[in-house]
Amino acid sequence: MTVNRLIFRNIKKNFKHYYVYIFALVFSVALYFSFMTLQFDPALDDTTGGVKGAAAIKTGSVLLIFIVSVFLVYANNLFIKRRSKEIGLFQLIGMTKGTVFHILSVENLVLYVGSLIVGIFLGFSMSRLLMMILFKVTGIQDVATLRFSSEAFVQTLVVFAAIYILILLMNAVFIRRQSILSLFRVATVTQQRLKKMTALQAILGVFGIGLILFGYYLSSQLFSGMFLGNQFFVVMIAILASVIIGTYLFYKGSVSFIFNIIRKRKNGYLNVNDVLSLSSIMFRMKSNSLLLMIITTLSALSIALLSLSYISYYSVEKMVEKNIPADFSILTEHGAEFVQALEKEGIANSYETIDLLNFQVDLSEVLSMSAEEGNSLFSFADTTMLVISDQVVEQLDVAETEVYLANQSDFLNNLMHIQEQGMIVFTGEEYVYKLAYKGMEDLTVLPARATGAFPVAIVDQSIYQQMLADKDVELSTEFSQYTGVTITNREDIERADTIFHALDIDIWAGNESKYEEKMIQKQGIGVIMFIVGFLGLAFLITSGCILYFKQMDESEDEKANYTILRKLGYTQTDLLKGVQHKQLFNFGIPLVVGLCHSYFAVKSGWFLFGTEMLTPMLIVMAIYTALYSIFGMLSVLNYKRVIKEAL
Amino acid sequence: MVILQATKIYKTYGNKLNKTEVLSALDLEVNKGEFVSIMGASGSGKTTLLNVLSSIDRVSQGTISIEGQNINAMKEKQMAEFRKRHLGFIFQDYNLLDTLTVKENILLPLSVQKVAKKRANEMFHAVSEDLGIADIADKYPNEISGGQKQRTSAARAFIHDPSIIFADEPTGALDSKAASDLLNKLSDLNTKRNASIVMVTHDPLAASFSERVVFIKDGQIYTQLYKGEQTRTEFFNDIIKTQGVLGGVQHDS
Numbered sequence: 045m046t047v048n049r050l051i052f053r054n055i056k057k058n059f060k061h062y063y064v065y066i067f068a069l070v071f072s073v074a075l076y077f078s079f080m081t082l083q084f085d086p087a088l089d090d091t092t093g094g095v096k097g098a099a100a101i102k103t104g105s106v107l108l109i110f111i112v113s114v115f116l117v118y119a120n121n122l123f124i125k126r127r128s129k130e131i132g133l134f135q136l137i138g139m140t141k142g143t144v145f146h147i148l149s150v151e152n153l154v155l156y157v158g159s160l161i162v163g164i165f166l167g168f169s170m171s172r173l174l175m176m177i178l179f180k181v182t183g184i185q186d187v188a189t190l191r192f193s194s195e196a197f198v199q200t201l202v203v204f205a206a207i208y209i210l211i212l213l214m215n216a217v218f219i220r221r222q223s224i225l226s227l228f229r230v231a232t233v234t235q236q237r238l239k240k241m242t243a244l245q246a247i248l249g250v251f252g253i254g255l256i257l258f259g260y261y262l263s264s265q266l267f268s269g270m271f272l273g274n275q276f277f278v279v280m281i282a283i284l285a286s287v288i289i290g291t292y293l294f295y296k297g298s299v300s301f302i303f304n305i306i307r308k309r310k311n312g313y314l315n316v317n318d319v320l321s322l323s324s325i326m327f328r329m330k331s332n333s334l335l336l337m338i339i340t341t342l343s344a345l346s347i348a349l350l351s352l353s354y355i356s357y358y359s360v361e362k363m364v365e366k367n368i369p370a371d372f373s374i375l376t377e378h379g380a381e382f383v384q385a386l387e388k389e390g391i392a393n394s395y396e397t398i399d400l401l402n403f404q405v406d407l408s409e410v411l412s413m414s415a416e417e418g419n420s421l422f423s424f425a426d427t428t429m430l431v432i433s434d435q436v437v438e439q440l441d442v443a444e445t446e447v448y449l450a451n452q453s454d455f456l457n458n459l460m461h462i463q464e465q466g467m468i469v470f471t472g473e474e475y476v477y478k479l480a481y482k483g484m485e486d487l488t489v490l491p492a493r494a495t496g497a498f499p500v501a502i503v504d505q506s507i508y509q510q511m512l513a514d515k516d517v518e519l520s521t522e523f524s525q526y527t528g529v530t531i532t533n534r535e536d537i538e539r540a541d542t543i544f545h546a547l548d549i550d551i552w553a554g555n556e557s558k559y560e561e562k563m564i565q566k567q568g569i570g571v572i573m574f575i576v577g578f579l580g581l582a583f584l585i586t587s588g589c590i591l592y593f594k595q596m597d598e599s600e601d602e603k604a605n606y607t608i609l610r611k612l613g614y615t616q617t618d619l620l621k622g623v624q625h626k627q628l629f630n631f632g633i634p635l636v637v638g639l640c641h642s643y644f645a646v647k648s649g650w651f652l653f654g655t656e657m658l659t660p661m662l663i664v665m666a667i668y669t670a671l672y673s674i675f676g677m678l679s680v681l682n683y684k685r686v687i688k689e690a691l
Numbered sequence: 692m693v694i695l696q697a698t699k700i701y702k703t704y705g706n707k708l709n710k711t712e713v714l715s716a717l718d719l720e721v722n723k724g725e726f727v728s729i730m731g732a733s734g735s736g737k738t739t740l741l742n743v744l745s746s747i748d749r750v751s752q753g754t755i756s757i758e759g760q761n762i763n764a765m766k767e768k769q770m771a772e773f774r775k776r777h778l779g780f781i782f783q784d785y786n787l788l789d790t791l792t793v794k795e796n797i798l799l800p801l802s803v804q805k806v807a808k809k810r811a812n813e814m815f816h817a818v819s820e821d822l823g824i825a826d827i828a829d830k831y832p833n834e835i836s837g838g839q840k841q842r843t844s845a846a847r848a849f850i851h852d853p854s855i856i857f858a859d860e861p862t863g864a865l866d867s868k869a870a871s872d873l874l875n876k877l878s879d880l881n882t883k884r885n886a887s888i889v890m891v892t893h894d895p896l897a898a899s900f901s902e903r904v905v906f907i908k909d910g911q912i913y914t915q916l917y918k919g920e921q922t923r924t925e926f927f928n929d930i931i932k933t934q935g936v937l938g939g940v941q942h943d944s
């Protein structure tokens with residue numbers, strides 16, 4: 045029999061082992077190709093809205109290559125392990141390592157080419173669906189038509205050729221390193237000795253937990269103003285490193301250590317649950333801890349990314365609402381002109397005009413930076429802020445000796461401390477106004493454009509008049525007047541917006557239409573959310589598949605064990621219970637730790653993305669957990685089948 | 692008292708087109724406290740017989756009852772429960788769990804019966820001393836020899852004092868000293884605890900420890916030898932003679 049015939053026969057005979065591997069290949073190709081098709085599609089240019097979207101897609105594609113490589117390398121490892129006996133046999137009957145390597149390479153080539161063809165076909169159909177989803181989230185009305193992109197095709201070929209070579213190299217190393225004997229024993233080698241459990245392991249475990257906590261602590265300090273400029277980047281890397289390494293040590297140390305203590309205490313007296321979960325997990329602890337770390341990191345990363353992007357999407361309305369209080373915000377003298385135009389068109393509206401009074405102020409008793417040493421360029425004792433009269437704020441009646449603050453922003457809230465009470469001191473040309481601070485009102489009176497995201501002071505009308513007369517003319521502001529126009533009927537908004545543009549009011553800096561702003565924001569964030577969502581889903585599916593494959597592999601390895609246990613008189617139900625425990629561990633632990641990691645990651649910087657953390661984060665976590673559990677359940681089903689077939 | 696009764700059992704493997712009949716109309720009775728050996732050529736269906744007798748496999752036809760209960764009629768769960776509590780197995784291919792240490796493998800049947808841990812430990816010490824595997828208690832199966840595996844498998848079969856023990860070539864991988872230790876242990880259990888033993892073996896010496904030897908050929912019982920009042924040596928010679936007549940494999944161990 046020639047080598048080529050042998051190869052062909054092998055593929056035919058081992059098809060069962062191959063199908064997982066082929067699935068991994070086809071899935072990866074389809075994923076990558078569909079993403080690439082989107083990237084190169086001209087229709088996407090409209091939606092991405094320029095550089096930012098394009099950069100997001102670029103970053104996404106790099107991440108995707110990374111995920112796909114990890115996935116395929118893992119699938120290949122399982123694949124070659126499953127066949128280690130066969131490889132050993134080839135060598136036993138006198139084939140050289142070179143020939144075996146040749147056989148594997150050609151086999152892989154056949155698989156790769158086949159999967160590429162199928163995957164590209166699937167990916168092409170998938171990208172059409174993706175395009176429709178993309179249009180949906182960005183609110184663009186367009187028909188999703190697609191052309192076959194040759195750029196995407198070439199790019200996919202290049203990437204998978206590179207991965208193919210990577211995998212060949214790994215196979216070469218594997219074959220080189222293994223002796224025939226070890227090939228026969230690959231499946232049954234214990235990865236962890238029961239006796240060799242030392243204090244070192246406990247220390248490692250504690251150290252790992254320490255590292256994780258340290259990472260969490262750093263992340264909570266990340267935006268507290270403690271770190272500036274370059275430090276910022278370094279700290280971010282430090283957080284990532286300490287959490288990832290900590291997680292690994294946690295699994296390797298703590299988990300093994302705890303398991304070991306439990307097992308030692310059992311003193312050999314294990315029930316069937318222990319046999320199927322505890323001892324089976326420990327048997328593979330070495331490969332488990334690495335795998336669990338990878339899965340945890342992937343999950344944490346994707347939950348965090350998904351949460352952050354969903355937070356932005358979720359917050360767009362609120363954010364715009366916060367930044368632009370009225371439907372149209374006009375900071376130039378075109379307010380009256382616009383209102384007139386609206387009247388002429390018969391669009392009912394109400395408007396208010398506020399003179400912007402900028403005043404020297406000492407806020408140090410009330411506001412301070414979160415961190416001890418703030419930015420030296422800025423001091424709360426010597427700054428300026430806008431002052432308005434309580435007359436323009438309906439809900440509020442301020443006494444003469446008092447002052448309220450309004451226009452708080454989440455962004456600032458996270459950077460500064462607000463005291464319960466204190467004095468705020470305004471200094472005019474001639475007088476000093478010492479007013480008692482009464483509280484921060486949850487109101488947005490002026491657009492963020494006018495205030496620079498800084499709070500606004502609200503004082504009594506009489507005080508306001510005095511201050512107006514006493515104002516420091518040197519302290520002129522960019523804008524002197526604000527006109528906020530509110531359209532009475534929602535359905536007139538679009539027409540009003542057209543007028544706003546027709547009168548060229550929008551070309552003046554500072555003038556904003558809330559309607560238009562929301563559209564723009566949604567589009568920008570929509571694309572980013574789509575990409576992050578795509579990646580998140582890819583991460584999810586990949587990590588789910590990796591776990592599932594791993595469990596499938598273990599179930600094959602342990603099939604003999606189930607046979608024995610069933611011969612000894614354990615029922616299928618007994619065994620299934622034990623296996624469920626194991627699944628709870630294998631799928632549950634990385635999920636819980638991953639959720640925990642992502643919670644801290646989101647918490648550290650969510651306010652840069654939006655105005656609402658908990659709800660969108662919880663929604664994302666719930667959906668992620670649900671989708672992820674599907675893989676756990678599939679795995680249990682697979683075990684059920686294997687157990688059933690075992691006797 | 693008959694503890695195990697098989698009447699007219701058939702066992703066929705394969706599908707309609709490609710059928711092999713391994714057991715055909717075989718009858719067998721085992722009394723309580725009896726030590727029976729089963730001999731026969733390789734491939735004659737000894738393991739198959741043991742499997743169906745012990746409810747691990749189902750017969751194609753015929754009935755098997757243990758302690759008066761027809762096991763064909765039992766639900767899978769009942770059958771499993773029965774195996775767990777009343778039967779002990781020494782398998783031809785050891786059947787140890789790779790993921791467990793020797794000690795954990797041996798203690799497995801006890802955890803079902805909720806034996807106190809201290810008591811379990813004592814039982815383990817007794818049985819592992821008897822079989823000479825005390826010093827490998829913490830090793831994994833892939834770190835011990837074939838004979839040690841076999842003794843581990845035997846220890847697991849004995850530890851919970853089963854009422855019937857099925858042993859498939861329990862001495863195949865043992866040297867003569869270890870083999871007779873194991874056989875003495877089996878005889879002990881048989882006499883002291885009145886456990887019934889059904890043992891498959893190729894070794895006439897091993898068979899001579901039992902009270903009755905059943906020879907199988909062509910899926911049926913060819914003949915049976917009773918030890919009766921004979922000494923072990925006389926019985927041993929008898930067995931060898933019968934094996935010669937049977938013309939199958941000569942004693943090959």
Ligand SMILES: Nc1ncnc2c1ncn2[C@@H]1O[C@H](COP(=O)(O)OP(=O)(O)OP(=O)(O)O)[C@@H](O)[C@H]1O
Nearest residue numbers: 704705711713731732733734735736737738739740
């Ligand atoms: N699962 C099976 N499927 C098909 N045929 C089987 C199966 N198990 C056993 N056989 C066949 O049944 C016959 C009896 O097998 P069995 O294992 O009972 O022999 P044995 O007497 O135990 O032999 P040995 O002394 O070699 O262990 C053999 O011919 C074998 O090929």
Ligand SMILES: [Mg+2]
Nearest residue numbers: 737738783859
């Ligand atoms: Mg046999």
